[in-house]
Amino acid sequence: MTDAKVAIVTGGARGIGLAATEIFLEQGWRVAAVDRDTEELHRACDPIANVLPVEADISDPQAVDGVIRQVVRQWGRVDALVNNAGVALFSRAGQTNFEQWREVMATNLDGVFLCTQAAIPELAKTRGAIVNIASISGLRASTLRVAYGTSKAAVIHLTKQFAAELGEQGIRVNCVAPGPVKTKLAMAVHAPEIISAYYDAIPLNRYGEAREIAEAIVFLCSDKASFISGQTLAVDGGFDATGVGLP
Numbered sequence: 001m002t003d004a005k006v007a008i009v010t011g012g013a014r015g016i017g018l019a020a021t022e023i024f025l026e027q028g029w030r031v032a033a034v035d036r037d038t039e040e041l042h043r044a045c046d047p048i049a050n051v052l053p054v055e056a057d058i059s060d061p062q063a064v065d066g067v068i069r070q071v072v073r074q075w076g077r078v079d080a081l082v083n084n085a086g087v088a089l090f091s092r093a094g095q096t097n098f099e100q101w102r103e104v105m106a107t108n109l110d111g112v113f114l115c116t117q118a119a120i121p122e123l124a125k126t127r128g129a130i131v132n133i134a135s136i137s138g139l140r141a142s143t144l145r146v147a148y149g150t151s152k153a154a155v156i157h158l159t160k161q162f163a164a165e166l167g168e169q170g171i172r173v174n175c176v177a178p179g180p181v182k183t184k185l186a187m188a189v190h191a192p193e194i195i196s197a198y199y200d201a202i203p204l205n206r207y208g209e210a211r212e213i214a215e216a217i218v219f220l221c222s223d224k225a226s227f228i229s230g231q232t233l234a235v236d237g238g239f240d241a242t243g244v245g246l247p
């Protein structure tokens with residue numbers, strides 16, 4: 001088992017990150033689940049074999065360096081990094097204050113940059129893969145998403161930047177843009193009229209399941225995706241293919 005691959009999944013305590021952790025494990029990987037919600041992290045991960053719970057805030061550069069050190073000390077390698085931790089804020093542009101804007105950018109954008117930068121030396125040794133989690137809100141603009149949508153659009157571009165730079169080290173970088181999934185994050189910001197607008201705007205007429213997003217994440221980390229880099233895959237029930245708007 002010592003040569004099993006190792007994935008780092010940020011935001012691994014619940015939702016899409018926990019679903020990705022479960023699929024990695026089913027496929028024989030080991031997983032370092034990184035989260036700042038220490039209670040939920042230990043509740044979810046302590047009972048699972050081959051999962052290392054790592055307490056950290058990914059917007060803190062020192063904490064992020066510590067994550068990589070801890071994983072390498074434990075398992076000696078990093079084969080994949082899933083930049084999944086995120087926060088959501090639905091607020092109109094005129095009502096979003098700078099502190100809120102910075103809070104969204106700190107996790108959703110700075111965190112992706114910091115974790116990627118810190119993991120590069122280890123990923124170069126394994127010719128590993130990075131998957132960033134953006135959102136359909138980063139592909140299409142709508143009201144209420146000035147900070148969240150902009151942070152996710154930036155993640156889509158950051159994916160291309162890192163793909164362009166890291167290819168020479170054999171590192172692939174891709175992005176998944178999920179449609180709505182009924183996780184804690186989404187349910188905190190999706191008011192009833194937003195939920196019903198999503199049902200109308202999504203050709204498959206439903207929310208996704210965390211596992212449906214996670215399958216795409218693990219595929220992009222796997223050798224099956226060995227010539228895919230710099231891409232964003234919308235896993236959204238067809239939302240991005242249509243022009244139907246949201247409130």
Ligand code: NAD
Pocket residue numbers: 010011012013014015016017034035036037040056057058059084085086087088107111133134135136177178179180181182183184185186
């Ligand atoms: P979630 O709230 O269930 O899980 C997110 C996890 O990230 C939580 O455990 C949280 O504690 C952790 N986290 C947040 N900020 C952190 C930080 N600074 N440091 C460490 N951990 C941190 O949410 P989810 O829906 O599973 O979201 C996962 C990703 O998917 C996010 O990037 C989100 O923006 C994206 N996404 C979600 C949806 C959706 O509808 N649920 C849609 C599109 C994109």
